[in-house]
Structure formats: structure tokens, C-alpha cells
Amino acid sequence: MTTPSDEVGPTPGEEAPKTGGRRREFLTGLGAATVAGVGGWALRGQLAGVTEPAESGSPEPNATGSGKPGITHPAVPQRHIKVSVLELADPQPQAVHSAARNLAETVPSTTEDAGEVTITVGVDPRTARGLWPERATLAIELPAFDGDTTDLRTGGHLVIQVCAETAVAVSDATAALTALVPDATLVWERTGYRDAPTPQGTTRTGLGFLDGIIAPRTEEEQTAGVWTGPEQDTFAVFRRMTVLSDFTTAPVDEQERAIGRRRDTGAPLSGGETMSEIDLFAKSPDGEPLIPAAAHARRAHPANIGRALMLRRSYSFDPPEGAGVLFIAFVNDPQTFIATHRRLDEQDDLIRHTITDASGCFFVPGSWEL
Amino acid sequence: MSVSMRRVLAGLSAAAALVATSACGDTSEPETQAVIRVPDDATLEEAGDLVEPGGLILISSGTYEGTLEVSADDVTVRGDDRNGVVLDGGLTASNGIVGTGERITVENLTVRNYLQNGVLITGVTDDSGAGIARGPDGYVPSEAPPPVPGYLVQYVTASNNGLYGIYAFNRTSGVIQHNLASGGSDSGIYVGQCADCNASVTGNVVVRNAVGIELANASTVTVTGNRIVDNRVGISVLSNYLEAHGPTQSLQVAGNVIADNDQTETPTQASGGFGIGIGLAGAVGSDIRSNLISGNDNVGIWMTSSEDFAPIDNTIGPGTWGDNGVDIAYAPTDHAPGSGNCIETGPESAGVTTEPSGLAALGCGSDLPASDYTQPPAPDGISFADVALPDERQGLPTVDDQPRQLPETVELPDISAIETPSADLLESGA
Ligand code: HEM
Numbered sequence: 010m011t012t013p014s015d016e017v018g019p020t021p022g023e024e025a026p027k028t029g030g031r032r033r034e035f036l037t038g039l040g041a042a043t044v045a046g047v048g049g050w051a052l053r054g055q056l057a058g059v060t061e062p063a064e065s066g067s068p069e070p071n072a073t074g075s076g077k078p079g080i081t082h083p084a085v086p087q088r089h090i091k092v093s094v095l096e097l098a099d100p101q102p103q104a105v106h107s108a109a110r111n112l113a114e115t116v117p118s119t120t121e122d123a124g125e126v127t128i129t130v131g132v133d134p135r136t137a138r139g140l141w142p143e144r145a146t147l148a149i150e151l152p153a154f155d156g157d158t159t160d161l162r163t164g165g166h167l168v169i170q171v172c173a174e175t176a177v178a179v180s181d182a183t184a185a186l187t188a189l190v191p192d193a194t195l196v197w198e199r200t201g202y203r204d205a206p207t208p209q210g211t212t213r214t215g216l217g218f219l220d221g222i223i224a225p226r227t228e229e230e231q232t233a234g235v236w237t238g239p240e241q242d243t244f245a246v247f248r249r250m251t252v253l254s255d256f257t258t259a260p261v262d263e264q265e266r267a268i269g270r271r272r273d274t275g276a277p278l279s280g281g282e283t284m285s286e287i288d289l290f291a292k293s294p295d296g297e298p299l300i301p302a303a304a305h306a307r308r309a310h311p312a313n314i315g316r317a318l319m320l321r322r323s324y325s326f327d328p329p330e331g332a333g334v335l336f337i338a339f340v341n342d343p344q345t346f347i348a349t350h351r352r353l354d355e356q357d358d359l360i361r362h363t364i365t366d367a368s369g370c371f372f373v374p375g376s377w378e379l
Numbered sequence: 380m381s382v383s384m385r386r387v388l389a390g391l392s393a394a395a396a397l398v399a400t401s402a403c404g405d406t407s408e409p410e411t412q413a414v415i416r417v418p419d420d421a422t423l424e425e426a427g428d429l430v431e432p433g434g435l436i437l438i439s440s441g442t443y444e445g446t447l448e449v450s451a452d453d454v455t456v457r458g459d460d461r462n463g464v465v466l467d468g469g470l471t472a473s474n475g476i477v478g479t480g481e482r483i484t485v486e487n488l489t490v491r492n493y494l495q496n497g498v499l500i501t502g503v504t505d506d507s508g509a510g511i512a513r514g515p516d517g518y519v520p521s522e523a524p525p526p527v528p529g530y531l532v533q534y535v536t537a538s539n540n541g542l543y544g545i546y547a548f549n550r551t552s553g554v555i556q557h558n559l560a561s562g563g564s565d566s567g568i569y570v571g572q573c574a575d576c577n578a579s580v581t582g583n584v585v586v587r588n589a590v591g592i593e594l595a596n597a598s599t600v601t602v603t604g605n606r607i608v609d610n611r612v613g614i615s616v617l618s619n620y621l622e623a624h625g626p627t628q629s630l631q632v633a634g635n636v637i638a639d640n641d642q643t644e645t646p647t648q649a650s651g652g653f654g655i656g657i658g659l660a661g662a663v664g665s666d667i668r669s670n671l672i673s674g675n676d677n678v679g680i681w682m683t684s685s686e687d688f689a690p691i692d693n694t695i696g697p698g699t700w701g702d703n704g705v706d707i708a709y710a711p712t713d714h715a716p717g718s719g720n721c722i723e724t725g726p727e728s729a730g731v732t733t734e735p736s737g738l739a740a741l742g743c744g745s746d747l748p749a750s751d752y753t754q755p756p757a758p759d760g761i762s763f764a765d766v767a768l769p770d771e772r773q774g775l776p777t778v779d780d781q782p783r784q785l786p787e788t789v790e791l792p793d794i795s796a797i798e799t800p801s802a803d804l805l806e807s808g809a
Pocket residue numbers: 214216218219220221222223224248250251252268270287305306307309310311319321334336346349350353363
């Protein structure tokens with residue numbers, strides 16, 4: 010196979026698994042998430058563990074169930090989030106490491122009603138490569154994308170993602186954590202919320218569309234697309250995006266064609282139900298694809314780039330105009346995100362109505378051992 | 380049944396296969412025959428189970444509904460009259476003829492009004508042994524099995540089918556010749572997913588399809604002496620990740636008439652293509668020469684990238700050009716930039732127009748400057764079922780009851796000896 014030596018093509022010797030196995034099998038993983046969602050968040054602590062077998066070995070302080078906190082655990086993401094990107098006074102890899110590890114292993118005290126509080130900490134790509142030359146080989150900064158604003162916030166040495174069921178808990182916990190790195194400066198931050206979960210554990214974004222339908226739920230899918238290896242390291246991509254009001258005020262059928270799914274049910278325009286996959290090949294008799302050529306779900310579909318499915322775990326926020334999306338994805342190779350976003354830049358009737366004003370890609374180690 | 384099970388068993392372990400084979404050894408199976416006459420000996424659908432390896436299914440004139448599935452090796456499916464034997468899907472059946480065995484021949488008949496394919500020759504089967512291809516049926520490229528060798532599809536008229544007229548998938552060593560494919564909602568003729576297709580597509584007429592001839596992740600294919608007119612896109616060459624074995628390499632296209640591919644009375648092309656003679660997306664090592672490429676409203680040849688597949692080492696040689704929106708557009712993307720491509724249209728085509736301009740003067744040796752050419756939006760299409768029926772074409776010179784023995788490999792034509800055809804190549808059915 011011939012691939013160009015630059016950018017999207019995997020660099021020789023650094024190839025991540027490219028395919029995600031059978032997409033159809035995602036249904037087998039669905040049952041677990043459904044169970045967790047049905048109970049609502051109050052039950053989540055007990056039920057979330059059903060998605061994966063319990064892990065043995067060194068327990069993370071804030072991993073009460075299985076899965077990685079704030080990534081695959083809890084299976085249904087908590088209602089509130091705060092993401093903070095910090096630049097440290099001492100940029101030495103060792104200093105970043107000890108600060109990040111200290112943050113990740115701290116258990117801030119919160120109120121009883123906070124639900125499950127998860128703390129997820131990542132370090133910047135360059136530091137990660139220095140600290141874990143074997144584990145973080147694929148770490149890179151994101152390139153610029155079409156909708157990036159000219160004053161895009163980026164960079165920083167580490168990211169702290171705090172999730173909980175109450176807004177107060179995430180802000181209290183974040184304040185307690187940032188107090189541990191007093192001479193750090195804030196590069197950017199964003200709070201976000203998720204609307205009440207559906208029975209399937211998805212949620213409605215500020216656009217009114219269901220988000221998180223297609224996700225790597227099985228262990229096989231997560232191995233293919235989320236974890237870089239048995240350490241369960243991953244890369245977290247954060248994008249602070251605004252969907253402009255020319256999209257949010259467009260007629261619903263136009264929005265649906267831009268997404269490729271129904272707004273009310275989430276069902277694909279190619280047929281089926283809420284949780285059905287889109288059918289990339291279905292056409293009307295006159296040859297028109299049922300999922301339009303520029304629909305977001307088609308453009309973002311990983312089959313186009315021959316890569317595994319990324320795990321999305323986004324939150325909403327309310328900008329002065331339009332709808333805010335704190336896009337978050339966990340992926341075992343940042344190139345999967347980059348190649349996907351290139352396709353969205355080439356053609357996407359949703360993404361061309363968005364701007365992004367803060368962005369970052371961080372290595373989230375599965376263990377902090379060096 | 381033991382015959383039709385064969386390919387399913389190939390996917391199982393040897394031990395499991397033994398058990399399954401002996402389980403099938405009961406005597407209630409109908410006996411297979413060397414020559415099956417339809418309708419005298421069997422219905423169209425029964426014929427596929429009854430034919431023995433190396434046998435012949437001979438179909439008499441008449442109209443037949445439903446699907447003929449053939450899984451035995453070395454089978455010949457022959458109509459006794461190209462225009463008189465009509466398999467008609469009635470816009471309800473999926474496929475006309477599905478062949479999964481090695482070295483299959485399909486010839487001298489008409490297939491039309493199928494929701495998917497007129498003739499599907501495939502090297503992929505599902506758990507039940509049925510032949511499948513790329514599509515929503517759960518096909519996973521990373522699990523592509525080894526290709527199945529041998530096929531010949533000739534003197535077939537495939538019209539008004541919802542996907543492809545004639546479709547070869549995950550196969551090698553094939554010849555697709557003297558067919559007429561029309562009204563295909565995707566393409567008239569399609570060769571896909573073969574790392575070494577060793578396939579010759581020659582002497583066919585493809586008209587009024589969304590795409591005339593489509594090649595996706597199909598390497599070592601020659602497309603020669605075809606009449607490719609009045610489609611939305613004449614030839615579409617793709618490299619992608621939806622099928623295995625990208626990119627498409629070593630394609631040769633010579634001696635074809637590729638004209639007026641801007642017909643609105645055709646189905647919409649799925650990604651909006653229109654007015655395009657040849658679209659080359661992410662192709663490697665193609666050689667395109669001695670074609671008549673004219674009257675394509677938007678662009679004669681459009682060379683670009685596809686995902687991370689860059690256009691590399693493609694050559695556009697001499698030929699006849701006229702009246703295209705622009706004759707050649709070179710427009711790879713920034714992140715999959717082209718290299719080693721050359722445009723050597725020669726003195727006979729000094730008036731060749733290019734985007735960016737002046738490419739033809741650069742020849743080989745230097746990297747070509749890129750343009751950001753894109754075509755304007757396409758006009759709406761019509762249903763594949765409503766596309767005008769094609770004219771009748773001459774069938775097999777002689778019809779007998781001898782099955783064909785196909786060779787292990789196909790000798791591909793030497794395109795350096797092929798001359799540019801005149802505009803009336805294969806114009807009428809006479
Ligand atoms: C404003 C920003 C965005 C919004 C509102 C949005 C919304 C959606 C919606 C509604 C769906 C369909 C439902 C689902 O499967 O969850 C979807 C699917 C998807 N999106 Fe986005 N998205 C955004 C940005 C992005 C970005 C930046 C990427 C990656 C570069 C991305 C990747 C995906 C993927 C991979 C799918 C699944 C497609 C499939 O396989 O069916 N999205 N998105």
C-alpha cells in the first residue's frame with residue numbers, strides 16, 4: 010500500500026490498530042449502557058460497573074467502579090463538567106508529572122449529592138513523549154482546522170477534567186485541585202452540562218439532537234479505538250465549539266439533513282430506530298443518498314478513514330448566541346481525530362456552521378508510573 | 380447441497396468442515412446435472428442448486444423473475460438469445476445472477492429492474508453461503524477473504540438496476556466484454572476490492588448510468604475500447620477505506636470513447652458527480668492514453684486525492700480532446716499532495732486545456748502545480764427505473780451447449796498498440 014509519508018498516513022513503525030472490528034457488534038454493548046441509564050444518575054454508582062469486568066491491580070483513588078474515570082466510567086457521563094487547561098511555572102517533564110499525578114490522585118471533598126466525582130488529568134503531547142517514550146509515541150499537537158478562530162486558545166502543560174452530578178461539585182473540586190498548583194496560569198477553561206440522560210445513556214445537546222448514539226461500548230471496540238494498549242492510556246481531545254445561530258435557527262428538516270438523523274428520535278435518515286447505525290449506501294430510487302453527502306454523521310463515520318471509532322463524551326454550554334459544545338473525545342491515535350476533522354473541513358453541513366476558540370490534545374496515562 | 384455449501388465451509392476449521400460434510404451426506408439431495416435447461420429441467424432459481432461443477436445452465440427465451448444463485452465452480456450460465464432471455468427483478472428482487480464459484484461465465488442474456496445488481500460476481504459470502512458485496516449487509520473490509528479467481532461476463536444487457544449492472548467484487552482474473560450496461564443507479568460496470576484484479580473491461584457500451592464504469596480499490600485493470608457516453612460520470616476510479624485493498628494501482632485506460640457524460644436523465648451520483656469524463660481519486664500508477672474524451676460539460680479528466688490516498692505516478696498520454704468544460708484538472712488536497720504525475724498529451728493535442736493552466740506543457744519530471752478545481756452542483760436525477768431502455772445489441776455469434784473453460788489468468792491487452800477510436804465506436808447495435 011502506498012500512503013503519503015506525511016500527516017494522515019501512519020508513520021512507519023508507529024501504527025495504531027486501524028480498524029474497529031465489526032461495527033454491528035456495538036449492539037452487544039448497548040445493553041449495559043441502557044441498564045445504567047434507565048436507573049438515572051442516582052443508581053449509577055451501583056450499575057455502571059456492568060459494562061466491563063472489574064479491574065484488578067492498583068486501584069485509582071477515584072475509580073469506584075470499572076472503566077477509567079471520566080472516560081469510560083461512569084458509563085453514562087455525569088451531568089456537569091469543568092475542564093481547565095493549565096500552564097505550569099516549571100515546565101520540566103518531571104515537574105509536570107509530579108503536579109499532574111498529585112492532582113489525579115487527590116480526592117477533593119464534595120457534598121453528598123455530588124454523585125460520582127471523577128477527576129481525569131492529561132499532560133501535553135511533548136511532555137508525554139518525554140515521560141513515556143514507549144507509551145506516548147503517537148502524541149502530537151493538533152493542527153489548525155477550518156473553523157478555528159484567529160485567537161484560538163491552545164497549549165498548556167496539563168488538563169484537569171472534573172465531572173460530577175452537580176455544578177457546585179465540579180466547581181468546588183476544580184477550585185480545590187487548582188489550589189494545589191498555585192503558581193500555574195490558566196490557559197483556558199470551560200464548564201458544561203449534559204441534559205438528562207435518555208434511557209440509552211445519550212443526551213440532547215443544545216442543538217436538540219441526541220449525541221453519543223454511536224460510541225465504542227464494548228471492550229473490543231474500546232481496545233480498537235480508545236486505549237493505546239493494556240496500560241489503558243488514551244488521548245483526550247478538547248474543542249470549545251460554538252454552533253452558530255444560522256444553523257440553530259434553520260428549519261428542522263434542514264438541520265436533520267445536515268446531521269443525517271432525526272431531531273426528535275435520533276433515528277438515521279436511512280431508516281431504523283434511535284440507536285441504529287446510519288446506512289452509508291442507502292439511496293432513493295433516483296440515486297440520492299438517504300444520508301446526504303454532506304451530513305455530519307456520514308462525514309464523521311470512521312469507515313471512511315479505515316479507523317476505529319473514537320469515544321465522544323461532549324458537554325453543552327450556553328454561548329451568547331447559538332449553541333455551545335465542549336467537544337471531548339478519547340482516542341488511541343490523535344490521527345483518527347485529525348483525519349476525521351479534515352473530512353469535516355472538506356464537507357460537513359453542520360461543522361461549516363461552527364467555530365472553535367479553544368483546543369487541545371492531551372495524553373491521559375492509564376497509570377502514572379514512569 | 381454439498382456443492383452449494385462448499386464456500387461456507389471454506390471459512391470453518393477443517394474438523395468442523397468434516398462434520399458438516401458428513402452431516403450433508405444424506406440421500407435426499409436432488410441429483411446434480413451437467414446441463415440444466417431452464418425452464419425445461421428446472422426453474423431459474425432451482426437451476427443454481429442443480430448444476431454440477433463444470434456444468435451449463437442454458438436458459439431459453441422468455442421472461443423470468445427472481446434470482447439465479449450459482450456457487451459451483453466452472454459453471455456457464457448462458458441465454459439462448461441475448462435480447463430474448465430476460466431476467467426481470469420487477470423492482471422487488473435484489474439481484475439477477477449471483478455467482479460465487481471459481482471461473483464462472485455469464486453470457487448472452489438480459490438482466491433488468493433489480494433493486495441491487497444485475498450480475499454480481501463476488502468472492503465474499505455470508506454465513507449462509509449467499510454471495511454478498513460491499514454494502515449495508517454487515518460487510519467488513521478488514522475481514523476481506525482471499526479473492527476468488529475467474530469470471531467472464533459477456534454479451535449481457537444489464538439495465539435499470541438499483542446499484543450496479545455488472546459487478547465483480549473480491550475477484551481476480553476476469554473479463555467483462557461486449558456488454559451493455561444502462562440505467563445503473565450507482566454504475567453500469569463495477570470492479571472492486573482486488574489487489575491484483577487481472578481484469579479486462581473491453582468492448583462494452585455503458586450509457587445513462589450515474590457512473591459508467593467504476594473501479595474501487597481495484598488494481599491491474601485494463602479498460603479498453605469501450606463506449607462510455609451519456610452517463611453523469613464516465614469512469615470513476617476510487618481509492619478508499621470502505622473496501623479493502625486501497626489504493627487503486629496500475630489502471631490502464633485506452634481506446635475508449637468517453638463523451639457527453641453530462642446526461643441529466645440518469646440517477647443522481649451519490650457524491651454529486653456530473654459532467655465528468657474520468658474522475659481519478661487517489662489513484663496510483665494509472666496510464667490513460669489514446670482515448671477520445673469530449674463533450675463532458677465540466678471536466679475531461681479530474682485527478683485528485685481521496686482521504687490520505689494521494690495521486691501518484693499517473694500518466695495522461697496523447698489522445699483526442701474536445702469540448703470539455705476543461706480537459707484536465709489536477710486538484711490533489713494539501714494533506715495528500717500528488718507526486719510523479721505527468722501529462723504528456725503530445726503535439727496532436729496542443730489545444731488541451733488544464734486547471735491550473737499550462738499543465739500539458741510541463742510534461743513529466745516536475746511536480747505539477749495543483750488547482751482547487753471543484754465541479755458545480757449537479758442537476759437532480761431520475762429513478763433508475765425510469766431511465767430509457769437501451770437499444771438491442773447483437774448476442775453471442777453461436778449458441779451451443781458446451782460449457783466454457785476459463786483460463787487461470789487473463790492476458791491483458793498491450794495498450795501501447797491501441798489507437799484513438801473514432802466517435803462512432805460501438806455506436807449502434809448492428
Ligand atoms: C459542534 C460540534 C458537534 C456536534 C453538535 C456534533 C453532533 C453530532 C451528532 C448529533 C451526531 C449523531 C449522533 C451520534 O452518533 O452521536 C454525531 C456523530 C458523530 N460525530 Fe459529531 N458533532 C460535533 C463535532 C464533532 C467533531 C469535531 C468530531 C470529530 C472530529 C465529531 C465526530 C463524530 C463521530 C465520529 C460521530 C459518529 C458517526 C457515526 O459513526 O455514525 N463530531 N455528532
